[in-house]
Amino acid sequence: MAQDLAHDAHADSHDDHGDHAPTGIKRWLFSTNHKDIGTMYLVFSLIMFFIGGSMAMIIRAELFQPGLQLVDPGFFNEMTTMHALIMIFGAVMPGFVGLANWMIPMQLGAPDMALPRLNNLSFWILPFAFTLLLSSLFMPGGAPAAGWTMYPPLVLQTGDAMPMLIFAVHLMGASSIMGAINVVVTIMNMRAPGMTLLKMPLFCWSWLITAYLLIAVMPVLAGAVTMLLTDHFFKTSFFNPAGGGDPLMFEHVFWFFGHPEVYIMILPAFGIISEIIPTFSRKPLFGATSMIYAVASIAFLSFIVWGHHMFVDGMPMAAQLFFMMSTMLIAVPTGVKVFNWTATMWRGSLSFEPPMLFAIAFLFLFSIGGFSGLMLALVPVDFQYNNTYFVVAHFHYVLVPGAIFGIMAAVYYWLPKWTGHMYNMALAKTHFWMSAIFVNVLFFPQHFLGLAGMPRRIPDYAVQFTDWNMVSSIGGFVFGASQILFVIVIVQCVRGGKKATAEVWDGATPTGLEWTLPSPPPFHSFTVAPEVK
C-alpha cells in the first residue's frame, strides 16, 4: 500500500518517538499512548479473568456433589454474583477495550486514539473500581450476593457492600462511557484519507456500533443503581411497593441496559472473527457490506427485546408476543453473519493457526448458544427454561466460546504484531484443544440439568442432578487449569521468540493497515497518514 514510505521513515527510529514518554512506573501511570493503555487494559482483563475464574472454580467445587461441603450458602451467592460482575465488567469489556485501543488506531492509519488523556483516565478508573468491588468481600455482611442483576428488594438486604457495589458500578460505567466516546471520536475523525466508513475494517465497524450501545445504555444502568442507592439510604421508594414503588420497574430499567450489554460483549467478537476467517481462508470476507448492516440491525434490535428476560415476572399478553417476536427476529441478522462466515470459508484455502482454530470454535459453539437462545425466546417454553441451568448453559455458550474465545482469537492473531515475536504455536494449539473440548464438558451438561429442572443460583441440589453436575465440574476444573497455558504462551512471546515479519501471517492473506506497520509497530502508529486505495 501507499503508506510504505511513511512508516519506513519511522520504522528505524521508533524508539525515538517515545522520547517524551516517561519511563518506569510513570510510563504506565501517566500513559497517553494507545498501545501502553491497550496493554494495561489487556493485562487487567487477564487478571480479572483469573479472579472471576477462581470464583467459578469455587462454585463448581461446591456443586461437584450434593450437600454443602465447602462454603456457606450466603458465600455461594456472593461467589455467583461477584463471578458475573467481574467477568462481565472486569474481564470481557476491558478485554475488548484493550483490543480497541491497540488495533483501532493501527487499522485506521492514525497515530493514536483521538483523546489520549481521556484514555488514560478511563483505564485508571478500573483498578479502583475493582479494588472497591473486591474489597467488599471483607465487609460486614459480605460481598454483594443478590446476583449481578441486583434485583430489589433482595439487593437492598446487602450489608456494607451495598454502597461499594453501587459506586463500583458507577465507576465501571464512567470508564466504559469514556472509552466508548474515545472510540467514536477516533473512528469519526482519524481515518486515513480515502478510508470511507464502508472501507473500514469490520473490527472497527463492530466497535463503532458497540461504542454507541455503551453510550446509550451505561447511563441507564447508572440511573437504576442510583435509585437503589437512594432507596437504601434516603428512604425513597422507587422500587419499594410499601411506599408505592415498583420492583418490576427495576427489572425493566435494568434489562433495558442489560440486553444491549449482552451485545456489547459479543459484537466486537463478531468484528474479530470477521478479520480472522478471511485471513486464514485466503479469501475476502463474503458479503462485507451485509455484515455491517447485520451488526447494525442486531444493535438496533437489542434495544427492543429486553422483556424476554422477564416473561415469568408477569407481562401483558401483547408484550409477551411482542418481545417473543422481536427476540426471534435477532436470529435473522445473526444467521446472516454465520452464513457469511461459512461462505467465506467455502471455496477458500484454509489453514489452522491458533487464531483460526479459535474462530472456528467460535462459529460452532456460538451457534449452539444461538440455538438455545432461539428456544428461550419462545414464551411458553421459557416458562420451563427460565432461571434454570438451561439459561446458564445458554449464556455461557455465547459468552465463553463466544466473547472469550473471540478475545483469545484476537490475542493469538495480533500478539506477534504487538510483541514482534512469534509465539509457541504448539502450546497455543494445546491451549485451544483443551479449551474447546472442556468448555463443552463444562457447559453442555448444564443444558440437561436445566431441562431436568435444576434452578440456577443454588448451592446445593437434589441428588438426581449429581451426575451431570460432576461432569460439569470436571470440565470446569480442566478448562480453568488450561487457561494457565494461555498465560505461558503470552509471557514467552513477550519475552522473545522467532522474529515476526510485518505481515506476521506470511502464508495467509491478512488485510488491513496494521499489517503494513513493522512488528512491533512504532510507538506512535502512523505519524504520517497512509493513503487508502
Added chain:
Amino acid sequence: MSASRASHIDSRSDTPRGLSNNLGLKALAAVAACSVAASAGAQMSPNTSNGYNLPFGVTELSHDIYGLHMEAFWICVGIAVVVFGAMIYSLVKFRHSQGAVADTTMLHSTKVEIIWTIVPVVILVVMAIPAAELILKMEDMRNADLSVRVTGYQWKWQYQYMGAADGISFFSTLKQDSNFARQLHSGIDPKTVPNYLLDVDHPLVVPSGTKVRIILTSQDVIHAWYVPDFGIKRSAIPGFINELWFKVDPGKEGIYRGQCAALCGRDHGFMPVVVDVRTPDDFKKWVEEQKAALKQASTPPADAPRSAQVLNQSPDLERH
C-alpha cells in the same frame, strides 16, 4: 394444535420416562459427557424428566410445552445439520495443506443473501405461531374451579385456599431431615435422605382434573413458584399479583416437586414447592378434615398443619 406436536405426544409411551423420541438428545448427551456420566438419567428423577430433557409433565400445558420444546429442538437440529455440515465440508474440503486454491472472486451474492434472510424468517414464523397459540391458552385464567393464594417468604411458601376451601391456610417449609443434612459439614450423606431438598412439611393439596388457579405474591423479596411437571413458573413479587393455572390429568395423582426459581437470598436453594395431587373425592375429604380442624379453633388437632396455629397467633400476618 399442530399435527407434529400431537404426534410427539402420541408417540410417547405410557410411562412418563418414555425415551422413544429423545434419541437425538441421547446422542448429544453421549458426545458431551464421554462415558463419565453414562448413568445419568438412570437415577430416579424428581419429576417426569428422564434426566436430560424437559419433563413431559402431567398437565395439558406441560404436554403442549413439551411438544413445542421438541419442535423447536428439532428445527434447531435441522438448521445445525445444514449449517454445521457446510462448515465441516469447508474445513475438510478446502484445506490449504491439501492444495486448495481460494476463489477470491466470491465476494457476495445478492440472490443467496436474500434467500438466507427470507428462509430463517419463514422458519421463525413457523415456530412463533404455535407458541403464540399456547400463550393465549396459558393466559386464560377464566373458569378456575379452585383458587389458592401463594405467598413467598424468605424462605418458605404460604398457601391460602379461597372459594369452597376458604379458610385453610398454612406454611410449607423444607422438611427437617433435608434441613439437617444440608447444613455445612453436616456429615449426613444427602443420598440417604428421601427426596433430599425436595420435600416439605405441608405440601399444597389440590384435586386432579380440576382447573386450579394460583395467585402469587410475596411478602419480602422476589421468589418464583416452579413445578416442572406442571409446565409452570411465575415470579412472586411483593406488591404484585401474578396468576397461573394448571389442571393435572386425571389418573396422574401423586406428589409433584419443584423449587423456588428466583434468587431470594441465602436459603434460595432450600424452599421447595411440593404439590400433593389427589382425586377430587380425596381432596374434598381433605378439605372437610381441615375445616373441622379449623372449627376447633382453640386446640387444632395434632395432624392439622402446624402453621394454621401459627397464623392464628400472629396478628401481623394477614389472614385471608
